[in-house]
Amino acid sequence: MTIVEKIAEAVIEGLLKEYDFKTTHKDLQITLTKPEFEGDYTLVLFSLVKKVNTTPELLANTLGEYLIKNYKELFQDFNVIKGFLNLGISNKLLITFAADNYNNFSFGTKAATGKTVMVEYASPNTNKPLHLGHLRNIFIGWSIAEILKANGHEVIKTCIVNDRGIHICKSMLAWQRYANGDTPKNTHTKGDHFVGDYYVKFNDIYKEEISLLVSKGIPNETAKKEAPIMKATQDMLLAWENNDPKVKDLWQTMNGWVYEGFAETYKRIGADFDKTYYESDTYLLGKDFVYEGLEEGKLFTKEDGSIWIDLTAEGLEEKLLLRSDGTSVYMTSDIGLANVKYNEYHPQKSIYVIGDEQNYHMKVLQQVCKKLGMPYADDIFHLSYGMVELTTGKMKSREGTVVDADDIIDEVISTAKHHTEELGKTKDFTENQLMALYETIGLGAMKFYLLRVDPKKRMIFNPEESIDFHGFTGPFIQYTFARIQSVFRKINTDEKISFEIDASSFQELTPLEKELLILLEQYPTIITQAADELNPSVIALYAFQIAQKFNTFYNSHAIASADTMEQKKLRFELSSITANVIKSSMQLLGISVPQKM
RNA sequence: GGUCCGGUAGCUCAGUUGGAUAGAGCAUCAGCCUUCUAAGCUGAGGGUCAUUGGUUCGAAUCCAAUCCGGAUCACCA
Numbered sequence: 001m002t003i004v005e006k007i008a009e010a011v012i013e014g015l016l017k018e019y020d021f022k023t024t025h026k027d028l029q030i031t032l033t034k035p036e037f038e039g040d041y042t043l044v045l046f047s048l049v050k051k052v053n054t055t056p057e058l059l060a061n062t063l064g065e066y067l068i069k070n071y072k073e074l075f076q077d078f079n080v081i082k083g084f085l086n087l088g089i090s091n092k093l094l095i096t097f098a099a100d101n102y103n104n105f106s107f108g109t110k111a112a113t114g115k116t117v118m119v120e121y122a123s124p125n126t127n128k129p130l131h132l133g134h135l136r137n138i139f140i141g142w143s144i145a146e147i148l149k150a151n152g153h154e155v156i157k158t159c160i161v162n163d164r165g166i167h168i169c170k171s172m173l174a175w176q177r178y179a180n181g182d183t184p185k186n187t188h189t190k191g192d193h194f195v196g197d198y199y200v201k202f203n204d205i206y207k208e209e210i211s212l213l214v215s216k217g218i219p220n221e222t223a224k225k226e227a228p229i230m231k232a233t234q235d236m237l238l239a240w241e242n243n244d245p246k247v248k249d250l251w252q253t254m255n256g257w258v259y260e261g262f263a264e265t266y267k268r269i270g271a272d273f274d275k276t277y278y279e280s281d282t283y284l285l286g287k288d289f290v291y292e293g294l295e296e297g298k299l300f301t302k303e304d305g306s307i308w309i310d311l312t313a314e315g316l317e318e319k320l321l322l323r324s325d326g327t328s329v330y331m332t333s334d335i336g337l338a339n340v341k342y343n344e345y346h347p348q349k350s351i352y353v354i355g356d357e358q359n360y361h362m363k364v365l366q367q368v369c370k371k372l373g374m375p376y377a378d379d380i381f382h383l384s385y386g387m388v389e390l391t392t393g394k395m396k397s398r399e400g401t402v403v404d405a406d407d408i409i410d411e412v413i414s415t416a417k418h419h420t421e422e423l424g425k426t427k428d429f430t431e432n433q434l435m436a437l438y439e440t441i442g443l444g445a446m447k448f449y450l451l452r453v454d455p456k457k458r459m460i461f462n463p464e465e466s467i468d469f470h471g472f473t474g475p476f477i478q479y480t481f482a483r484i485q486s487v488f489r490k491i492n493t494d495e496k497i498s499f500e501i502d503a504s505s506f507q508e509l510t511p512l513e514k515e516l517l518i519l520l521e522q523y524p525t526i527i528t529q530a531a532d533e534l535n536p537s538v539i540a541l542y543a544f545q546i547a548q549k550f551n552t553f554y555n556s557h558a559i560a561s562a563d564t565m566e567q568k569k570l571r572f573e574l575s576s577i578t579a580n581v582i583k584s585s586m587q588l589l590g591i592s593v594p595q596k597m
Numbered sequence: 598g599g600u601c602c603g604g605u606a607g608c609u610c611a612g613u614u615g616g617a618u619a620g621a622g623c624a625u626c627a628g629c630c631u632u633c634u635a636a637g638c639u640g641a642g643g644g645u646c647a648u649u650g651g652u653u654c655g656a657a658u659c660c661a662a663u664c665c666g667g668a669u670c671a672c673c674a
Contacts, residue, residue: 011674026614029614029616031616034617034618036617036618037617042617044616044617046615046654046655047615047616049654055656068626081617082616082617083616083617084616084617125674146636164674165673165674166673167673167674221645279674304672306672315600316600316670317599319672320672322672325671325672329671329672329673329674330673330674332674346674355668356667356668356669357668358601358668358669358674359601359602359668359669360601360668360670361669361674363601386602386603386667386668387667387668391608419634422636423635423636425634425636427607441636452610452611452622453609453610453611454610454611456602457602457603457610458602458603458667459609459610460608460609460610461609462608462609465608465609468609468622468623469636470622470623470636470637471621471622471636472609472610472611472622473620473623473636475636476636476637478620478636479634479636479637480636480637482634482636483633483636484633485634486633486634487633487634488633489633490633491626491633497672537610537611541611541621544621544622545621547619551637551638552638553640554633554637554638554639555637555638555639556633556638559633559634560633561633575633596634597634597638
């Protein structure tokens with residue numbers, strides 16, 4: 001049981017005994033005491049005053065007296081300011097906590113729940129390389145999956161690859177016309193970038209053709225449709241859908257190049273998937289459900305034969321599910337995919353990590369599934385994250401302001417190299433160790449930067465300033481870990497001692513030791529909270545607070561050369577739990593920690 | 598226009614089931630390395646919590662209106 005739970009239990013009993021008033025944990029406000037007041041945890045009593053018909057001060061004092069008298073193991077003192085009851089947690093309890101957990105590396109992880117959760121993330125198109133927005137998506141998705149695992153859930157990480165459609169044909173056509181048989185290999189280009197360049201090429205030609213037509217007096221809208229290269233692309237899509245072997249062959253080849261490029265990036269950033277779906281395999285599957293829904297009268301047709309769903313009663317609009325020519329739209333293939341996922345894994349919850357620009361689409365998808373009577377409809381959850389924007393506005397490929405994933409990763413790793421060299425602490429590293437260290441620090445900075453912000457909110461990235469390595473950053477936390485390892489190396493060579501403390505004979509804590517222990521004790525609660533909110537930034541913020549508190553402690557307390565053996569043991573335990581919590585929480589963010597830096 | 602999201606320090610962000618003097622990092626300024634890693638620590642300055650009104654013992658947090666920004670409302674994906 002956590003300290004807060006223990007406090008709640010004691011308070012509930014106190015209220016019952018002293019006031020004959022029944023309450024529950026969630027009706028109690030228990031928070032960390034603000035630094036300017038005495039105490040560790042604070043119970044806010046204003047809301048209870050009316051219910052037990054007394055004054056705030058009286059209630060707080062009565063409860064305080066009760067708690068200190070009946071829960072000596074838990075509390076050592078209290079004070080009252082108005083309706084705030086500030087409680088001092090007993091040193092003995094905290095020292096026992098330290099002794100019990102300093103060697104416990106699963107501290108924080110929960111027992112298995114038997115619940116299966118699917119997390120879909122990344123979901124790239126195969127016509128261009130990944131960019132900064134994808135990185136945010138990938139880091140969030142991956143981290144959420146790990147956080148859910150830590151909470152005892154079975155997690156299936158999935159990825160849907162949007163590998164077909166008109167946009168894919170664009171790069172194919174441009175390659176066919178302008179590449180002269182070039183490949184990623186003979187041009188020494190990463191496959192996804194290679195293909196992406198032809199997508200850009202397509203758009204350049206397309207634009208030229210449009211302006212040519214417009215200059216001949218053709219209206220813009222018509223020009224967009226009539227541009228020869230666009231016509232050719234549509235023909236290609238048609239050929240693709242009719243399984244034209246040449247087109248399919250080209251498609252296979254070019255997508256293959258892209259996959260090789262993606263795989264390289266995924267490997268580098270540690271993204272992995274248990275199951276990858278391809279839109280080309282699933283895009284037709286939704287059709288049957290649409291026809292079925294139509295037969296059951298849940299859908300309707302318009303005069304031209306197109307099939308629609310009426311969601312006006314749900315506060316949404318009418319939505320097209322099948323075109324008049326019988327071909328499927330985005331929504332249709334999403335219905336199909338949802339079914340495939342469900343049939344394959346039967347998850348209790350299916351999380352889609354998708355940008356907030358698709359809020360409406362996902363709302364509609366869920367309602368459509370509901371109307372069609374899908375058993376999993378209510379278990380679909382759109383984890384909607386905000387776009388990454390630049391200080392100058394949105395990233396636009398047209399204006400060349402897209403921050404490429406591979407570029408930014410290279411950049412942050414080279415910055416890590418630069419900083420490390422400048423500090424000159426790595427003289428005993430081999431070349432390989434150095435390369436690994438730069439990756440660890442660079443990627444740590446990158447991932448932490450993108451995960452420390454609430455996923456729901458859009459965030460702003462300033463490409464002029466490189467990602468920071470000081471303060472509320474990954475490297476700061478990594479550094480704290482490395483620092484602790486350094487202390488351990490010192491202690492281990494010193495002498496062999498047992499680090500168990502007898503909490504019945506030693507009960508001294510400095511204020512900072514106490515604050516640190518109280519923070520560390522909250523780790524399991526934080527993991528639960530992060531899972532409940534599906535929010536990795538909760539972990540990031542917590543890891544930072546731990547590192548910050550430890551550094552303050554470190555600065556004013558000798559560890560290896562503490563005054564007494566008991567103090568030395570306690571501080572070792574404290575450092576050990578801190579290191580463990582840092583390592584474990586950073587792991588949940590996909591960030592590794594170095595032994596030295 | 599409808600719907601949804603947002604506006605907190607110069608910048609990037611915490612804080613919203615209503616609670617104590619609104620926090621952190623960066624940036625700026627002033628200190629701290631003969632002691633376990635200075636990617637660190639200590640301190641200072643910096644706020645009309647978009648605006649106005651309301652609800653009450655108490656509002657950044659709840660309600661209403663207004664202003665500003667964004668997303669979305671395709672036989673695109």
